[in-house]
Each structure stands twice: as C-alpha cells, then as structure tokens.
Amino acid sequence: MNDFDNNDDQPPSKSQLKRDADAQQALGEQLVDLSDGKLAKIPVDEALLDAIRLAQRIRNTREGFRRQLQLIGKMMRDRDTTEIEQALSEIEHSHHEQNALFHQLEKHRDLILAEGDPAIQGFIDAYPDADRQKLRQLYRQALKQQQQNKPPAAARELFKYLRQVASA
Structure with missing residues (x-):
C-alpha cells in the first residue's frame, strides 16, 4: 500500500478550497439579502454583522458591493458556519x-x-x-x-x- 491511497493525510486540493470559498461567499450573500428582522435571528458576531450591514447599504455600487461580498466570504471562511446555516434553514422552513x-x-x-x-x-x-x-x-x-x-x-x-x- 503506498502513501497516495490514504486521502486523509493530504491537504484539500486547490479546487476543493475554491469550492469551499465559493460556498462561504454564497452563504454571505444569503445573509446580505435578509431583512433586518431575519438577520437578528442569525447568530453572527459584531464584525460580520457590520460587514453585512455595510454591504446592504452599498448594494447600488457595483464594484464596492462586489468587493464587500468578497470580504464577507473571507470572513465566513474563518468561522464555523454550522449555526448560521441551521438558522437560515429554520427561517426558510418557517x-x-x-x-x-x-x-x-x-x-x-x-x-x-x-x-x-x-x-x-x-x-x-x-x-x-x-x-x-x-x-x-x-x-x-x-x-x-x-x-x-x-x-x-x-x-x-x-x-x-x-x-x-x-x-x-
């Protein structure tokens, strides 16, 4: 058995990292699209909440909004998003x-x-x-x-x- 048969020891591929980053950015975009009442039900920290509110305010500026969404995606990668995903799922279900x-x-x-x-x-x-x-x-x-x-x-x-x- 050679070392390449066991995928657990290898770091994720560059493609997998890209897919994960895209998923986190899409999750961030969902948060930006929420109303204030629904956003209050989502467990996010103050820094992320400030970034989301800024993105909501600058939605009409194309390039600034795109960069803000990228920043939110980057911030999401540093966090455990299971609680956020669960809260979004509950909102959608209700x-x-x-x-x-x-x-x-x-x-x-x-x-x-x-x-x-x-x-x-x-x-x-x-x-x-x-x-x-x-x-x-x-x-x-x-x-x-x-x-x-x-x-x-x-x-x-x-x-x-x-x-x-x-x-x-």
Whole structure:
C-alpha cells in the first residue's frame, strides 16, 4: 500500500478550497439579502454583522458591493458556519410553513364564500376557537357585496379573521 491511497493525510486540493470559498461567499450573500428582522435571528458576531450591514447599504455600487461580498466570504471562511446555516434553514422552513398556511386559509375562505354554512362548520371543526356568528356575518356581508358588484371588503375581512383564528 503506498502513501497516495490514504486521502486523509493530504491537504484539500486547490479546487476543493475554491469550492469551499465559493460556498462561504454564497452563504454571505444569503445573509446580505435578509431583512433586518431575519438577520437578528442569525447568530453572527459584531464584525460580520457590520460587514453585512455595510454591504446592504452599498448594494447600488457595483464594484464596492462586489468587493464587500468578497470580504464577507473571507470572513465566513474563518468561522464555523454550522449555526448560521441551521438558522437560515429554520427561517426558510418557517417561510414555507407560512406560505402553506396562507394557501390553506385562502381555500377555506373561497369554500366559505361558495358553500356557506357547511364550509363554516368545516372551518370550525379545524379551528374550534372560531366564532361561528362572526363567520356567518362576514359570509353574508361578502355575498351582499358580491351581489351589488361592490369591492370585496367583507371577503378580505373574512380572510383576516381566518388568519387571526389560525395564528392564535
């Protein structure tokens, strides 16, 4: 057995180092694209946070922004990024859950507007804290507005109420 068969003793190749650096820079770019609220949920140190905020401010300067992203990528290489990656994954997962809930509530609203009381009962079965009287009232208002060719203010109000009940 010769020494080249065991890859554990050899340093990473130049190509692998380049791929790792590109991955760290892409992770840094994801951080720059986050809103302030989401960025606050990410465990980053003060120096990295300052670099990210600077990149967000100079986004419109092409060359300066590119260099700042490279600096963030370099800073990321010096850190353990597992916690950052995990926090980004959780943010993305919660975003998908919120979208799914939003679409589900849209379906409930459309069903209530189409079927009335049976669909209201179905929503109450799914969310027992819902107020049947309020749902019926909003349903009747939405129908009345629809028949009078008015803007669907009650249908929007119905959706807001459904979202309020589902998030409680």
